[in-house]
Amino acid sequence: MKQGNLVLRSESEINDRINDYYIYEVDRAIYGCGALYPQDNNQGEIGAIAVNPSYKCKGVGKKIMRYLIGLGQKRGMNRLFLLTTQTSDWFYGFGFYPGTPSSLPPGRKVRYNNERNSRVLLLDLVSRSQDTTPG
Numbered sequence: 001m002k003q004g005n006l007v008l009r010s011e012s013e014i015n016d017r018i019n020d021y022y023i024y025e026v027d028r029a030i031y032g033c034g035a036l037y038p039q040d041n042n043q044g045e046i047g048a049i050a051v052n053p054s055y056k057c058k059g060v061g062k063k064i065m066r067y068l069i070g071l072g073q074k075r076g077m078n079r080l081f082l083l084t085t086q087t088s089d090w091f092y093g094f095g096f097y098p099g100t101p102s103s104l105p106p107g108r109k110v111r112y113n114n115e116r117n118s119r120v121l122l123l124d125l126v127s128r129s130q131d132t133t134p135g
Contacts, residue, residue: 021048022067024060031055034064036071036080040105044072046082065094073125080125081108083118096121 014021017037024032032051036044046068051061072080081104082091088098099120101112112118 022064022071024051024064032060032064034068036068038075038077039081040107041079042077043079043081043105044075044077045108046072046080049082061090065091069094069123069125078124078126080123082121083112083116084121085116085118088119088121091121094123096123098122 017035020037021033021035023030030052032055033048034046034050035048036046039045046065049061049064051064069080080096081099082096084091088096099122101109101114101120103120103122104112
């Protein structure tokens with residue numbers, strides 16, 4: 001959050017949506033996290049992706065992303081989207097493609113923060129199979 005990579009969330013905001021967060025842990029040590037927030041129009045927003053700096057090159061982020069994409073598929077979501085100010089190229093490896101704020105579902109479109117100038121990335125799940133995510 002201090003670096004501007006993550007959106008500042010209050011403790012109450014996190015507590016209200018705690019069931020949307022998933023952590024990657026080994027032996028009770030947390031190495032990463034991510035969230036899948038259900039949205040309007042059978043879509044989901046991926047957010048809060050963070051990995052311990054010591055584990056950034058160990059595939060933890062990829063595992064979290066594959067899990068969240070699979071979870072979206074399991075829940076029958078048609079599309080996933082995310083907003084990023086940083087590493088959009090990394091997300092392209094999972095099949096995400098550029099969108100615009102107008103691509104967002106109505107409830108999320110009204111909460112888009114123009115000042116943050118986040119890139120919108122989309123991933124259609126309808127015709128996607130599990131084996132297309134990078135290994």
